[in-house]
Amino acid sequence: MILPPSSLRSLNQVSIDSSALQVNFSILQQRIGRETRIMAMVKADGYGHGMIQSAVSFARAGCDCFGVAEIGEGVALRRAGIQGQIFVLLGFVPSQEQLFFDYDLTPVIVDHQALELLSLAAVRNGKELAVHLKVDCGMGRLGIMPSEMQDFLAHVEGCTGLSLAGLMSHFPMADNPASKHTLEMYQRYKKVCAQSLKQPPALCHIANSGAALYFPETCGDMVRPGIALYGYCPDGAKGRHDARAEGLIPAMSFTTQVVQVKSVPPGTGISYGHSFITSQETKIAVLPVGYADGFLRTLSNKAQVLIKGQRARIIGRICMNLCMADISGIQGVETGDQVVILGSQGTETITADEIAEWMGTISYEVLCLFGNTNERNYNQTKIEKK
Ligand SMILES: *Cc1c(COP(=O)(O)O)cnc(C)c1O
Numbered sequence: 001m002i003l004p005p006s007s008l009r010s011l012n013q014v015s016i017d018s019s020a021l022q023v024n025f026s027i028l029q030q031r032i033g034r035e036t037r038i039m040a041m042v043k044a045d046g047y048g049h050g051m052i053q054s055a056v057s058f059a060r061a062g063c064d065c066f067g068v069a070e071i072g073e074g075v076a077l078r079r080a081g082i083q084g085q086i087f088v089l090l091g092f093v094p095s096q097e098q099l100f101f102d103y104d105l106t107p108v109i110v111d112h113q114a115l116e117l118l119s120l121a122a123v124r125n126g127k128e129l130a131v132h133l134k135v136d137c138g139m140g141r142l143g144i145m146p147s148e149m150q151d152f153l154a155h156v157e158g159c160t161g162l163s164l165a166g167l168m169s170h171f172p173m174a175d176n177p178a179s180k181h182t183l184e185m186y187q188r189y190k191k192v193c194a195q196s197l198k199q200p201p202a203l204c205h206i207a208n209s210g211a212a213l214y215f216p217e218t219c220g221d222m223v224r225p226g227i228a229l230y231g232y233c234p235d236g237a238k239g240r241h242d243a244r245a246e247g248l249i250p251a252m253s254f255t256t257q258v259v260q261v262k263s264v265p266p267g268t269g270i271s272y273g274h275s276f277i278t279s280q281e282t283k284i285a286v287l288p289v290g291y292a293d294g295f296l297r298t299l300s301n302k303a304q305v306l307i308k309g310q311r312a313r314i315i316g317r318i319c320m321n322l323c324m325a326d327i328s329g330i331q332g333v334e335t336g337d338q339v340v341i342l343g344s345q346g347t348e349t350i351t352a353d354e355i356a357e358w359m360g361t362i363s364y365e366v367l368c369l370f371g372n373t374n375e376r377n378y379n380q381t382k383i384e385k386k
Pocket residue numbers: 041043089170207208209210224225226227228234
């Protein structure tokens with residue numbers, strides 16, 4: 001039997017608007033100025049949007065630099081035909097060093113062993129490799145402590161085949177426009193740069209989305225936005241209403257379809273544990289989406305979804321593959337109707353910021369969760385250029 005491909009698709013679909021990704025890149029590039037390069041962060045499978053497809057969209061908008069966590073991701077980007085510079089931010093383990101040469105990837109270094117391995121590989125390959133160092137000026141995470149920098153610089157200097165092409169750091173609080181920490185840390189970082197990088201054209205890069213939007217004076221030679229490229233602000237709904245983030249378009253939506261509509265009498269317990277009991281006759285829509293699809297159990301009796309352009313509350317426990325929406329106030333719902341979990345329907349919108357609030361987390365986690373748990377499809381809306 002030959003089935004149309006659409007009949008094998010999951011009822012739960014994550015849709016990515018590729019034009020939104022392109023618009024977001026262009027907006028950021030415009031805001032920070034043409035002289036400042038953008039390293040598009042596409043780690044975690046492009047924050048759930050698909051690493052390769054996102055990189056292709058950003059490249060179409062003019063992006064020539066990408067950031068990934070692991071070296072395998074960098075290799076996958078190259079194999080997909082992505083050009084430009086690709087930074088591997090989380091380092092590597094022995095035996096992976098050859099890949100930097102085979103796939104023209106740029107390593108970010110935080111320990112001495114990496115320098116040794118890369119230097120040996122550079123000699124073996126007869127190729128020079130440009131490396132970036134990561135310094136911890138106040139993040140308290142990955143990176144060389146400023147007090148260790150002199151040792152590292154001497155080591156790089158002594159490594160045949162390696163050259164120092166840049167110095168990066170990372171802000172822990174740039175999502176808070178009111179925090180003094182960001183500019184204080186930036187001063188510390190600039191000092192390390194001035195002491196470490198004698199000859200240009202070494203690159204300094206420290207700004208994430210928060211810094212690019214709220215602390216433009218920290219943008220330096222290059223910025224590394226992630227969340228803003230996907231249409232969200234690092235400080236959630238607050239940022240959405242900030243003029244500095246104007247125009248960013250959320251690229252992801254998540255939909256399912258109704259599989260049953262029914263009415264239950266007052267006093268009916270809904271789903272496992274009967275955590276919700278109807279107080280009146282209630283019309284419910286049964287939805288084929290649950291915690292296995294990233295619609296987490298913690299959203300039980302909290303989340304809302306859109307059906308026929310109206311908000312409906314999720315009632316009762318969310319199961320592995322099912323949940324129930326109260327549609328008592330919504331007319332004409334039928335099996336097969338589209339239900340929006342994330343995104344817009346009619347004039348209503350549910351954002352990842354709103355879902356994050358219900359979940360007690362941030363939009364980043366919602367996007368990674370939905371996007372990396374479900375089937376994704378891609379489309380291009382026609383967005384009018386202003
Ligand atoms: C993820 C990441 C970024 C991007 O952060 P956003 O808040 O998503 O803009 C920038 N730099 C580093 C080192 C990162 O790990």
